[in-house]
Amino acid sequence: MPVRPLRRINDRRWTRLLRDPAFWVGATLVTSLILAATIGPSLVAHDPNYQYRVSEGGLDANGDPVPPGGRFVLGTDSLGRDELSRLVAGSRTSLSVALSATFVAAVVGTLVGGVAGFAGNPQVTFGLGRARYQIRLPVETGLMRLTDVVLSLPAILLALAVAAVVRPSQWTAAIVIAALLWTATARIVYGRVLDVKRQDFVLAAESLGVSPARILVRHVWPHVAPLVLIYATLGISAAVIFEATLSYLGAGTQVPTASWGSMVSDHRDFFTTQPSLVLLPGLAIVMTVLGFNLLGDALRDAFDPRQVSVGEATERVNATSAVSASSEA
Amino acid sequence: MFAHRSSHRLPHRRLVAMAMLVLAACNPSGSTSPSASGPGGSGGAPQAPTGTLSIAFLSDVQTLDPAQGYDVVSWPAERLIFETLLGYDAEANIVPLLAASLPEVSDDGLTFTFTLREGVNFVQSDGTIVKEMTADDVVASLNRLLNPDLLPNASPVASTFFALIEGADAVAAGDATEASGIEKIDDQTVAITITEANQTFLNILAMPFGAILPADSPTNAEEVTASPIGTGPFLLESRESGQQLTFVTNPHYWNPAAQLVAQIDFRVGVDPTSALQQAETGDLDIMADNPPAGQISALLADDTLTDRVFRSSLVATQFMAMDVSGDTPLNNLLVRQAIASAIDKENITAIAHLGQPAPCILPPPMPGYDPNCDPYPYDPDHARDLLAEAGFADGFDITLYTTTNDPDPAIGAAIQQDLDAIGITVEVIPQAFDVLLGTIVIPHEAGMVYIGWFQDFPDPADFYDPILSCATNVEGNFNLAWYCNEDVDALAADARSEPDSTARIEMYRQLFNDVMEDAPWVPIYYPEQLTVVSERVRNFFHHPAWIFDFGSYDIEE
Numbered sequence: 026m027p028v029r030p031l032r033r034i035n036d037r038r039w040t041r042l043l044r045d046p047a048f049w050v051g052a053t054l055v056t057s058l059i060l061a062a063t064i065g066p067s068l069v070a071h072d073p074n075y076q077y078r079v080s081e082g083g084l085d086a087n088g089d090p091v092p093p094g095g096r097f098v099l100g101t102d103s104l105g106r107d108e109l110s111r112l113v114a115g116s117r118t119s120l121s122v123a124l125s126a127t128f129v130a131a132v133v134g135t136l137v138g139g140v141a142g143f144a145g146n147p148q149v150t151f152g153l154g155r156a157r158y159q160i161r162l163p164v165e166t167g168l169m170r171l172t173d174v175v176l177s178l179p180a181i182l183l184a185l186a187v188a189a190v191v192r193p194s195q196w197t198a199a200i201v202i203a204a205l206l207w208t209a210t211a212r213i214v215y216g217r218v219l220d221v222k223r224q225d226f227v228l229a230a231e232s233l234g235v236s237p238a239r240i241l242v243r244h245v246w247p248h249v250a251p252l253v254l255i256y257a258t259l260g261i262s263a264a265v266i267f268e269a270t271l272s273y274l275g276a277g278t279q280v281p282t283a284s285w286g287s288m289v290s291d292h293r294d295f296f297t298t299q300p301s302l303v304l305l306p307g308l309a310i311v312m313t314v315l316g317f318n319l320l321g322d323a324l325r326d327a328f329d330p331r332q333v334s335v336g337e338a339t340e341r342v343n344a345t346s347a348v349s350a351s352s353e354a
Numbered sequence: 355m356f357a358h359r360s361s362h363r364l365p366h367r368r369l370v371a372m373a374m375l376v377l378a379a380c381n382p383s384g385s386t387s388p389s390a391s392g393p394g395g396s397g398g399a400p401q402a403p404t405g406t407l408s409i410a411f412l413s414d415v416q417t418l419d420p421a422q423g424y425d426v427v428s429w430p431a432e433r434l435i436f437e438t439l440l441g442y443d444a445e446a447n448i449v450p451l452l453a454a455s456l457p458e459v460s461d462d463g464l465t466f467t468f469t470l471r472e473g474v475n476f477v478q479s480d481g482t483i484v485k486e487m488t489a490d491d492v493v494a495s496l497n498r499l500l501n502p503d504l505l506p507n508a509s510p511v512a513s514t515f516f517a518l519i520e521g522a523d524a525v526a527a528g529d530a531t532e533a534s535g536i537e538k539i540d541d542q543t544v545a546i547t548i549t550e551a552n553q554t555f556l557n558i559l560a561m562p563f564g565a566i567l568p569a570d571s572p573t574n575a576e577e578v579t580a581s582p583i584g585t586g587p588f589l590l591e592s593r594e595s596g597q598q599l600t601f602v603t604n605p606h607y608w609n610p611a612a613q614l615v616a617q618i619d620f621r622v623g624v625d626p627t628s629a630l631q632q633a634e635t636g637d638l639d640i641m642a643d644n645p646p647a648g649q650i651s652a653l654l655a656d657d658t659l660t661d662r663v664f665r666s667s668l669v670a671t672q673f674m675a676m677d678v679s680g681d682t683p684l685n686n687l688l689v690r691q692a693i694a695s696a697i698d699k700e701n702i703t704a705i706a707h708l709g710q711p712a713p714c715i716l717p718p719p720m721p722g723y724d725p726n727c728d729p730y731p732y733d734p735d736h737a738r739d740l741l742a743e744a745g746f747a748d749g750f751d752i753t754l755y756t757t758t759n760d761p762d763p764a765i766g767a768a769i770q771q772d773l774d775a776i777g778i779t780v781e782v783i784p785q786a787f788d789v790l791l792g793t794i795v796i797p798h799e800a801g802m803v804y805i806g807w808f809q810d811f812p813d814p815a816d817f818y819d820p821i822l823s824c825a826t827n828v829e830g831n832f833n834l835a836w837y838c839n840e841d842v843d844a845l846a847a848d849a850r851s852e853p854d855s856t857a858r859i860e861m862y863r864q865l866f867n868d869v870m871e872d873a874p875w876v877p878i879y880y881p882e883q884l885t886v887v888s889e890r891v892r893n894f895f896h897h898p899a900w901i902f903d904f905g906s907y908d909i910e911e
Binding site: 074075076078079080084086087088089103104105192275280281291292293294295296297298299 | 627646647648649651652698700701703704705706707758760763764766767768770771782783
């Protein structure tokens with residue numbers, strides 16, 4: 026299957042993106058999240074970690090949280106902390122963990138997938154005494170089987186095991202997320218590199234004697250870069266969910282740092298009496314994930330219309346090979 | 355023993371548990387007083403008991419071996435199957451159980467002679483009689499408790515409470531198999547001799563550790579747990595690990611009038627949130643754990659539940675211990691007094707929902723409680739002055755260990771903020787309960803520890819001897835503050851042997867006031883128990899010694 030040259034169709038892609046309502050909804054949600062995480066903390070009235078005592082009005086006489094309204098716009102939590110301030114602080118936690126984990130995952134995934142796809146299992150020749158040997162270095166096999174192994178690890182169990190060994194924090198959560206998330210990028214990049222490597226323009230460049238490094242940068246990377254961006258965007262939403270899950274289980278962000286996951290977890294018991302303490306952080310998680318998913322989907326529809334979703338990435342890799350094989354035949 | 359509240363995160367643990375008792379009458383809603391609790395209980399139906407009483411716990415029963423069990427779920431289960439020489443009536447007075455009467459005490463107060471109840475049978479799980487109980491079984495059971503070769507571990511009380519029996523040290527050291535202080539006089543009479551006068555020895559014997567097993571009982575707790583053979587009102591019919599223990603009436607029990615229901619089910623591994631729903635709808639008869647903090651106000655405000663919600667004080671104190679002899683600023687008395695003045699106990703009690711602020715160590719139901727004791731009222735300004743006087747005007751960093759059980763981490767956060775206000779930076783380290791128990795027996799490992807202490811038996815000695823005495827100021831003990839004051843220890847020795855109970859209680863009042871002057875602990879609050887029962891339950895009350903006395907509750911069909 027031919028890959029069209031890039032420049033000719035770029036304009037059409039941007040047009041398609043800007044006409045997609047999913048893009049606008051996603052972009053709005055993501056922009057507001059970024060605003061909340063960056064300038065939000067300086068706009069709210071209270072310190073997110075300050076526990077207003079019973080005597081200071083943060084808890085009622087029974088020791089229960091204050092309901093929304095009045096001095097505390099969204100009420101207080103079970104320790105008398107301002108719920109709105111904690112939601113805003115939670116956006117910063119969520120975003121910083123998700124962005125850093127996704128960035129690391131994208132870099133590692135691109136390197137692994139790119140090297141495996143581009144280098145394959147190269148044949149090397151070396152001499153030992155007078156004898157000469159030829160062997161295949163299993164670069165591709167090694168890297169991609171490693172990817173399979175990591176993909177097969179049960180994510181939550183791995184995270185809980187890490188939390189049992191080192192003291193959990195938002196940064197250990199970020200490391201665990203990155204350690205699991207790179208595999209999706211690696212497989213997608215690998216599939217695309219395999220695909221592009223067999224295209225006529227690459228074969229032509231090779232036969233003209235262009236160096237592999239130049240082929241990689243000039244001819245392969247431009248086809249891979251949009252993919253990495255798209256899947257990083259979708260990866261952010263996966264990372265947000267995973268950070269919330271880990272914090273909910275107590276293996277992520279620790280007290281007193283606000284995290285939406287632990288805010289839900291800490292107030293499970295209040296679900297019948299003060300539902301907003303569970304619903305608000307839950308809604309924040311949903312909106313964030315929705316925002317990044319819509320944005321990622323819109324980017325993908327515009328720049329990589331053949332892809333369907335992250336979940337089908339595996340099939341996609343296989344399908345790419347099959348299509349390439351049949352087109353070669 | 356250490357307070358162990360319900361845990362949402364760690365269903366598995368082997369733990370030291372809580373004991374319990376309120377001397378004051380603690381029947382919160384005027385329900386009828388229990389008709390049968392141990393021997394002499396009057397009332398109860400003459401015909402065969404009917405009905406099934408179901409009880410939900412979050413934690414599983416750890417063991418049924420009375421030499422091993424030391425937690426809030428194992429103790430009540432053991433007490434259905436096994437009995438001790440002495441027990442408590444509904445007002446927590448000591449009464450004879452397997453003994454025919456209270457023991458004769460020698461003039462020096464060291465020898466206790468027990469005459470055993472006649473016609474008591476050991477019955478195995480299938481309902482067949484194994485043998486009749488004799489003095490040999492009593493001697494063997496107490497020696498078994500001291501045996502250092504028990505599996506999986508020696509009994510946790512062999513080297514503490516029961517070490518005062520004459521010759522116990524030789525058994526513990528492996529030099530003897532029988533303590534010289536445990537002596538069979540004839541088939542129905544046993545004499546127990548202790549090394550120094552101790553007014554609380556009868557309480558020690560009434561703990562489930564003192565249960566009587568057949569003389570040839572195995573040393574392995576697993577075997578005892580698999581097929582327990584006791585003299586108690588119930589038999590273990592079946593056990594499904596992590597799910598349920600089913601107890602049925604012992605047909606050969608010596609006091610059939612005390613058997614009120616045909617069957618008792620311990621449902622274990624039940625989350626408090628679901629247990630609460632089940633108790634409200636009647637699918638469950640008794641919820642043994644406290645309800646989640648977030649639902650307590652709603653529960654207390656619900657008029658339809660008034661007759662089914664029982665609230666009473668526990669004989670327990672939630673406190674923060676400070677390492678008085680370690681290499682931190684906490685070894686400075688002024689610093690400890692500053693910390694004690696900096697903590698807003700009212701606020702923490704409100705967060706915990708069930709309890710009263712604790713100005714001093716002994717909780718109100720415990721004899722020796724001093725209502726006038728309040729040496730360190732909340733005063734952050736005074737705390738800052740004290741800290742400056744101690745030379746720490748700029749504060750310092752310190753760690754605070756606590757459990758992961760609700761609401762302990764929240765209380766850790768509240769303490770963190772209170773101390774931050776006077777310049778002390780606290781790192782809160784929540785640890786799973788059993789992990790924490792391993793941490794706190796290492797001297798000076800933890801700067802500060804927030805935990806609770808529940809009585810093992812209704813005597814103020816239990817709030818000093820196991821946790822604050824000089825004898826426990828060595829690795830492997832629970833002296834969380836690593837505290838030793840020789841003067842206070844001398845007073846404790848006098849109090850232990852003082853025969854006049856009024857004078858003795860006064861000595862303990864003085865003792866705990868002296869301890870508070872040294873400020874090894876910051877008492878935080880005295881916790882309460884809140885129990886929801888179904889409409890079918892009759893005779894429910896919180897027992898002042900056991901909290902729950904499941905054998906004395908009835909059920910209406």
